[in-house]
Amino acid sequence: MVASQAFAKIDLVTLPNRDATELTIYNSQDLTLVRETRTLSFAKGMNEIQFSWANTLIDPSSLQLDLKGAKGLTIQDAVYPAGTTQLIVWNIEAEEATSAAIEITYFSSGLSWSADYVIKANNAETEFELQQFTTVRNNSGEDFDNAATRVVVGEVNLIQLIADLAREGIKMEPEGAARELALDAMNAMTQRPAKSSMVPAAAPPMAQSRAREIIKKAVSEYYLFAVEGKEKIENGWGKELPNPKVGAIPFALSYEIDERKYGDQVVKFYKLKNDTQAKLGKEPLPDGTYYVYSDDGRAGMRFEGSTSSKYVPIGEDIELNLGSDGLVLFQKKTMKSERTNFDFSTNGDIVGFDEQRTVQLEVKNSRDRKIPLKLTHYIDGDWEMLESSNPSYEKVDRSSIRWETTVEAGQTLTMTYKAVFHNGTRTKSN
Amino acid sequence: MKKYFPILLLATMSALPIAGHARTKLVTLPDRAKLVTSLENPRYTLLYEEREIPLQKGTNFVDFAWNGVSIDPNSVMIELLTNPGDGDTATKIIATGFPPNEQALTWQLFAPEARTERIRVSYLLNGITQDTSYEIRMNQKETAGDFQQYFRMQNASGEDLDNAIVRLPLMDDLTRSMDSGEVRRFLASRVKELPVRKVFIARPGYETFLGEDGENIDLVYEIENKVEAGLGKYKLPNGKARLYGDDGMNSSIFLGEDMLKQTPPKEKAELTLGKVKDVVLKRRLMKDEKTNVRTNIQKVPVMFDQVRQLRYEIENFKEEPVTLKITETLNGDWEIKEITEVGVSTERKSIDELVISVELPANKKGEKAEKKVVDVSFLVKNRFPGEK
Structure with a gap:
């Protein structure tokens, strides 16, 4: 019982238990919408319901009390008493003595959530098992027991940080802003649908016998992930909840060379799409860190790398950059350069020429298996390809070409090309 | 005997929540059954250990603490090896709790019956x-x-x-x-x-001639x-x-x-x-000429070819034949026009690296070392003024 403990921070004078708590935690902002239900007893006449929140990170301006349509009860006003910063008193008039389940909502800072993913690939690196974890961290100053946990993916706009509002206490806004906020608050009050019993009374604690299902739902431009069941999340603690595993997800292994992106490193990727073909695609994947392992073929596991990924919408590519494994090496050499086709001005000065350059690209594969390779190579200037040992490249744009090929196990792939570069008056393009 | 860290501890409770005070009555687990330090990733060390842990029917709490050990806490992972899966008979990982201000975590496991489960705990270890x-x-x-x-x-x-x-x-x-x-x-x-092949390699500077x-x-x-x-x-x-x-x-x-x-x-x-002291190489620039000079109407050169002749005087004082490799650093559109000596081979490594290999006979004991003189002429075409 929160209010009776030494660390209890939120206090209602009548000291009722929280019947239920719901936490809706955002990850784009330090923001959690806390919704708690308590059953209060009212005497006939005016009742003062006092709510205090010492040493917590609650935004006082967000506090709302909803009578949930209880008959014979009317909220007269809400008072922030002089000289206090973490106290609100609701004056509620009761026509008769009664009890009612009321709902209090507020914004709190200090709760956060993050997504992590663990990938375990097979030894052939063709399929992997994916498990998503949702970790909730509570540094709000408040213990939450028996709390329904929901996390929100999406970018929510805040004019002011909740942590700042919690620190400042009640502070009047400049006039115009205050009027708008008041109007918003009124609209919110009047438009809120009257739900008689949003959260049932707390069920007795039971032994959880399986990983919790995560119920996923699109709401406006946000995605809501609701964790099945109730959690105890004490202040200072983090709690990681596993989602069910998705197995045998096909993916593409790729080694990539791109000097402008990765320098001279050959970078390894696991690639797939967030779609049904990959046994995914039912919801977006929140941004998070992927820990990638593979079966090392020796009854053990190999750590391939960890990489953070942005939010992946449904249907979008997932590209996990695992860094260099040190087993594939790349070298580029210019072998020859010849100047030809000189243009002279009427004065006899050189005003243009061509340069024919022969370049050799070498990829050494030390792995014991054939690897797919994507090699993006940059050629600056006004150039034309004259000959190539591997002509099946794609011209990506005017200054880059790309080969998609394979390198056999333990082999060196050597590719050469000769290109002509036009200079000065020989230049054909801008 | 030193204590091993991290420590894995087990507490079995029926419905105790994951909380700091819930982790006091704990039992030390059996030693590691298997420990693997995987250094296959060039940057990270993955450590994983396998242990057999006794589980009671219902909810079990397993503590993992790593005081004084530098571990990436986000990488700590538990896997069930004996009864994995989603079925009713499987052991389940319910949640992981991270207590405040501790290098520790607690796994909440559910076992449908009392059993021994082999688990694998893995983490990335610094140091x-x-x-x-x-x-x-x-x-x-x-x-x-x-x-x-x-x-x-x-x-x-x-x-x-x-x-x-x-x-x-x-x-x-x-x-x-x-x-x-x-x-x-x-x-x-x-x-x-x-x-093992023993070779002698000279790597002279392009413009540096040490002569005698x-x-x-x-x-x-x-x-x-x-x-x-x-x-x-x-x-x-x-x-x-x-x-x-x-x-x-x-x-x-x-x-x-x-x-x-x-x-x-x-x-x-x-x-x-x-x-190498017993092989002597003297390298001289014998010729550095501009030819085929093209000028503008003011007779100012706008382009030229360059002929450079390098001379290598080599003496082998060793009583065994040796191979001397000379790595020349070159520039531009160059080609070898002439090599005066037989038994000299060349390999173009790239536009700026040429390797000249010279086989040198053994020096006969008591005789004066034979001096081998090799002249190599290069033609560098279409140089612009200011280019070396």
Whole structure:
């Protein structure tokens, strides 16, 4: 019982238990919408319901009390008493003595959530098992027991940080802003649908016998992930909840060379799409860190790398950059350069020429298996390809070409090309 | 006996929540059944251990603490090996709790019956560093050497590794114990008679001619990472190589050391150990002419060809034939026009590197060394004013 403990921070004078708590935690902002239900007893006449929140990170301006349509009860006003910063008193008039389940909502800072993913690939690196974890961290100053946990993916706009509002206490806004906020608050009050019993009374604690299902739902431009069941999340603690595993997800292994992106490193990727073909695609994947392992073929596991990924919408590519494994090496050499086709001005000065350059690209594969390779190579200037040992490249744009090929196990792939570069008056393009 | 960290502890409770005070009545678990230090990732050390833990029917709490050990807490993972899966009979991982201000976490497991479960706990461990070194003990003729590849591991992680399987990329496993603070060196591979080729390499500067002073000549030993030589299975990683020579008096001398650059299978590694004194190379610029000069109407040169003739005067004072390689650094559109001596071969490595190899006969004892004079002429075409 929160209010009776030494660390209890939120206090209602009548000291009722929280019947239920719901936490809706955002990850784009330090923001959690806390919704708690308590059953209060009212005497006939005016009742003062006092709510205090010492040493917590609650935004006082967000506090709302909803009578949930209880008959014979009317909220007269809400008072922030002089000289206090973490106290609100609701004056509620009761026509008769009664009890009612009321709902209090507020914004709190200090709760956060993050997504992590663990990938375990097979030894052939063709399929992997994916498990998503949702970790909730509570540094709000408040213990939450028996709390329904929901996390929100999406970018929510805040004019002011909740942590700042919690620190400042009640502070009047400049006039115009205050009027708008008041109007918003009124609209919110009047438009809120009257739900008689949003959260049932707390069920007795039971032994959880399986990983919790995560119920996923699109709401406006946000995605809501609701964790099945109730959690105890004490202040200072983090709690990681596993989602069910998705197995045998096909993916593409790729080694990539791109000097402008990765320098001279050959970078390894696991690639797939967030779609049904990959046994995914039912919801977006929140941004998070992927820990990638593979079966090392020796009854053990190999750590391939960890990489953070942005939010992946449904249907979008997932590209996990695992860094260099040190087993594939790349070298580029210019072998020859010849100047030809000189243009002279009427004065006899050189005003243009061509340069024919022969370049050799070498990829050494030390792995014991054939690897797919994507090699993006940059050629600056006004150039034309004259000959190539591997002509099946794609011209990506005017200054880059790309080969998609394979390198056999333990082999060196050597590719050469000769290109002509036009200079000065020989230049054909801008 | 030192205590091992991290510590895995077990508490079995019916419905106790994950909380700090719930982790007081704890039982130390059996020792690790298996411990693997995987160094296959070039940047991260993955440690995983397997243990058999007794679980009671219902909810069990397993604590994992790593005081004094540098672990990436986000990487700590538990896997169930005996009864994994989603079915009713499987053991389940329900949640992981992270207590405040502690290097610890608590797993909440559910077992449908009392059972022993083999679990694997894995995490990324900081503080393990590794390197490779090589030792080659040459035979007296310097044609082959006893090649030993050592793997060195420093454990500054704070964790004692007892009977750990050390797993290296593309190499066989090693099993070793290693206390925190220790550095250990393991023999990773050995080839008793690895063919070694001794070559002399001069690397003169393009515009630097030392004339009578003679050029520096490096003493280089070449080895090949190939199957025929007894290697070739794996890439040789970067590492310091030390070579020792047989002095013919049942002892050895240190010949020198160099960094062996990572060498994939089928590639050659060069180790430069010192300077050669018994072969003398004098390199002279005999000709540096502009030809085919093209001018504008004011007779100002706008382009020219360049003819450079380099002379190499070489003397071998050794009583054995040697190969001298001269690596020239060049520029522009160059080609070799003429080489005056037979038995000289050249290899264009790239636009700016040419290797000239000269075979030198042995010097006959008591006779004056034969001086070999090699002239090499280069034509560099279409240079612009200001270009060397």
